[in-house]
Amino acid sequence: xxxxxxxxxxxxxxxxxxxxxxxxxxxxxxxxxxxxxxxxxxxxxxxxxxxxxxxxxxxxxxxxxxxxxxxxxxxxxxxxxxxxxxxxxxxxxxxxxxxxxxxxxxxxxxxxxxxxxxxxxxxxxxxxxxxxxxxxxx
Numbered sequence: 001x002x003x004x005x006x007x008x009x010x011x012x013x014x015x016x017x018x019x020x021x022x023x024x025x026x027x028x029x030x031x032x033x034x035x036x037x038x039x040x041x042x043x044x045x046x047x048x049x050x051x052x053x054x055x056x057x058x059x060x061x062x063x064x065x066x067x068x069x070x071x072x073x074x075x076x077x078x079x080x081x082x083x084x085x086x087x088x089x090x091x092x093x094x095x096x097x098x099x100x101x102x103x104x105x106x107x108x109x110x111x112x113x114x115x116x117x118x119x120x121x122x123x124x125x126x127x128x129x130x131x132x133x134x135x136x137x138x
Contacts, residue, residue, distance in 0.1 A: 003032040010067045011075035017064045030054050030063050037067070039078035046070055095123040 001009075001024040009015055010033075017025070034054070038047045046067070054063050089111060096114075097107035099122050111119065 001027050003027065003029045004036065006064075007033060007036050008075055010064070010071050011073060013068065013073060016068070017061050025060065028060050028064060030060055033063070033067070036078075037071075040076065043071070092119055092123050095126045098126065 001020070006028050020028075034047050034051045037043045050063055050066055058066075089108070093104050093107040093111055096102075096110045096119070097104045100107070100110065102110070
């Protein structure tokens with residue numbers, strides 16, 4: 001049983017803590033449960049209070065029982081917040097890495113230092129001249 005199944009169980013209330021075997025009890029990761037529940041803005045107060053005491057004062061069983069008794073029966077999944085992927089920065093970093101003959105990681109630093117006009121002129125040269133791109137990358 002993974003932590004997300006535990007969250008679902010806390011809402012459906014099908015199984016109590018005593019119904020789990022030792023492996024399922026170990027899978028109750030308090031940190032992940034708190035993080036998952038905190039995506040629901042209605043649960044922030046409950047999670048905040050529980051998290052405050054769950055670090056060293058109360059056990060997994062007690063955390064489970066708190067959530068089991070306080071959470072409503074209605075289950076609603078809230079998506080994890082993910083960082084936005086910026087493909088334009090990746091492409092620009094690759095062009096800068098070729099231009100300055102540095103690693104892509106260093107090129108990301110160059111993106112922060114250089115002004116937009118300079119970056120645009122460098123990337124424009126590589127986009128317009130495919131032969132230059134091939135020569136630089138080999």
